[in-house]
Amino acid sequence: MVEKRKPMPVAEAVQAVMNVGGNEAKKETIPLANSYRRILAEDLVADHDVPSFDRSPYDGFAIRAADSAGANRNRPIYFRVAGEIGAGEVFPREVQEGEAVRIMTGAQIPDGCDAVVMLELIDENSEEIIAIKRAFSPGDNISFQGEDTEKGARLVPKGTSIDPGVIALLATFGYAEVPVAIRPRVGIIATGSELLEVHEPLEPGKIRNSNAYMMAAQVERAGGEPVLLGKLPDDLDACIEAVSRALQDVDMLITTGGASVGDYDYVPDIIEHLGGHPLFNKVAMRPGSVTTVADIDKKLFFGLSGNPSACFVGFELFVRPVLRRSLFSEKPHLKRTKATLGKDYPKPNPFTRFVRATLEEDDGRFVAKPGGLDKSGSVTSIAGADVLIALPGGSRGYEAGMDVDIFLLEDHKGSEWPWDSSVASYKS
Ligand SMILES: Nc1nc2c(c(=O)[nH]1)N[C@H]1C(S)=C(S)[C@@H](COP(=O)(O)OP(=O)(O)OC[C@H]3O[C@@H](n4cnc5c(N)ncnc54)[C@H](O)[C@@H]3O)O[C@H]1N2
Ligand code: MOO
Numbered sequence: 064m065v066e067k068r069k070p071m072p073v074a075e076a077v078q079a080v081m082n083v084g085g086n087e088a089k090k091e092t093i094p095l096a097n098s099y100r101r102i103l104a105e106d107l108v109a110d111h112d113v114p115s116f117d118r119s120p121y122d123g124f125a126i127r128a129a130d131s132a133g134a135n136r137n138r139p140i141y142f143r144v145a146g147e148i149g150a151g152e153v154f155p156r157e158v159q160e161g162e163a164v165r166i167m168t169g170a171q172i173p174d175g176c177d178a179v180v181m182l183e184l185i186d187e188n189s190e191e192i193i194a195i196k197r198a199f200s201p202g203d204n205i206s207f208q209g210e211d212t213e214k215g216a217r218l219v220p221k222g223t224s225i226d227p228g229v230i231a232l233l234a235t236f237g238y239a240e241v242p243v244a245i246r247p248r249v250g251i252i253a254t255g256s257e258l259l260e261v262h263e264p265l266e267p268g269k270i271r272n273s274n275a276y277m278m279a280a281q282v283e284r285a286g287g288e289p290v291l292l293g294k295l296p297d298d299l300d301a302c303i304e305a306v307s308r309a310l311q312d313v314d315m316l317i318t319t320g321g322a323s324v325g326d327y328d329y330v331p332d333i334i335e336h337l338g339g340h341p342l343f344n345k346v347a348m349r350p351g352s353v354t355t356v357a358d359i360d361k362k363l364f365f366g367l368s369g370n371p372s373a374c375f376v377g378f379e380l381f382v383r384p385v386l387r388r389s390l391f392s393e394k395p396h397l398k399r400t401k402a403t404l405g406k407d408y409p410k411p412n413p414f415t416r417f418v419r420a421t422l423e424e425d426d427g428r429f430v431a432k433p434g435g436l437d438k439s440g441s442v443t444s445i446a447g448a449d450v451l452i453a454l455p456g457g458s459r460g461y462e463a464g465m466d467v468d469i470f471l472l473e474d475h476k477g478s479e480w481p482w483d484s485s486v487a488s489y490k491s
């Protein structure tokens with residue numbers, strides 16, 4: 064008799080995985096130039112004001128505003144040009160009454176000055192004398208010290224994915240070396256006697272191993288270091304040996320294939336043989352219902368489905384948050400938002416369905432458009448997917464035009480717990 068499995072609701076299954084401890088986040092330092100998309104391991108706090116001195120936002124003349132009082136088109140006021148400074152230069156003395164300093168964008172405002180007049184507003188009578196035809200107030204055209212950020216401000220929390228703007232801040236505050244989270248090593252093993260290497264020609268009954276490479280890319284997208292450990296035939300002893308060895312060397316391990324109830328589906332036996340504790344072996348979701356996760360000696364073992372779409376979804380829902388958490392993230396889950404469903408799903412499904420889709424815009428609204436064949440075994444529906452549409456299980460189908468929950472796949476900010484009240488509304 065085939066074992067009967069009890070499906071666990073998705074939220075409960077994700078929680079069960081998150082409840083397993085271990086995989087403490089660790090840090091290392093790397094050169095700033097290599098830090099794009101790594102995860103910041105310490106809060107970035109401003110250790111000085113930005114800008115750190117009052118500066119000119121324009122090419123012009125720095126003056127004492129009071130000296131321009133009463134100037135107008137008919138009554139210009141004349142200033143003596145006391146000198147010239149470009150960005151990076153500092154005027155050497157205090158500016159006196161009736162003096163102006165020719166100043167370029169980014170240069171420090173000379174002592175005594177409190178306004179800048181743009182070059183376009185100046186009548187230059189000579190190199191020594193300029194005329195100003197309007198009055199200025201103190202502070203006019205000055206970029207003030209600390210106006211961008213003040214010393215002590217917490218600008219970027221640890222756990223943030225480093226984007227180009229964060230890199231600019233790191234450079235601003237002198238981080239030639241950046242503290243980042245060490246990428247967890249995620250082992251990947253493909254199982255199945257039908258699998259060919261990618262370079263091999265097709266043979267009858269065989270397919271190429273696509274899941275392992277897909278998952279390696281998912282690991283990278285999530286911030287981990289994929290460790291490709293090859294493929295195995297459906298041989299229990301070989302699988303036990305390989306999984307056992309791999310677990311010594313990686314922070315967490317994923318296998319693909321053999322997670323169901325067939326004659327060669329060895330994931331349950333591997334877990335049992337290695338003394339692991341299964342958290343669940345069936346989830347109330349499609350694709351990916353056979354997803355199995357176990358705790359083997361305090362390391363997470365993910366037995367994802369062999370079906371490509373199921374494998375993909377299983378990774379994003381269960382592996383990604385664990386990986387992100389071990390990168391200091393307080394928002395380890397996929398970000399959830401809403402969109403309009405772009406296609407009918409007339410068939411009701413008892414399980415929550417996660418449909419791979421692209422996000423398109425129609426008349427100012429985001430429409431989630433499913434791509435490719437919507438079957439667990441489909442490989443074409445994954446390419447280019449921006450989102451997973453979540454269609455909760457129930458007794459009714461869904462129509463194009465409905466509001467649905469979507470989970471963003473390419474987002475780098477993540478989300479806190481997104482699984483409460485994920486209910487799609489029916490059209491009234
Ligand atoms: N009697 C039942 N049969 C099945 C059930 C069930 O509940 N009762 N569940 C079905 C569901 S749902 C899924 S999903 C699959 C899960 O299968 P497995 O995880 O055991 O995976 P395999 O049997 O090894 O392979 C399934 C499918 O995927 C292809 N595959 C495997 N590895 C790869 C790879 N690395 N790259 C690309 N494609 C891969 C494999 O050739 C099979 O076609 O079970 C259903 N059956
Ligand atoms: O687990 Mo299967 O992927 O539900 O279709």
Ligand SMILES: [Mg+2]
Nearest residue numbers: 321323325328
């Ligand atoms: Mg199988």
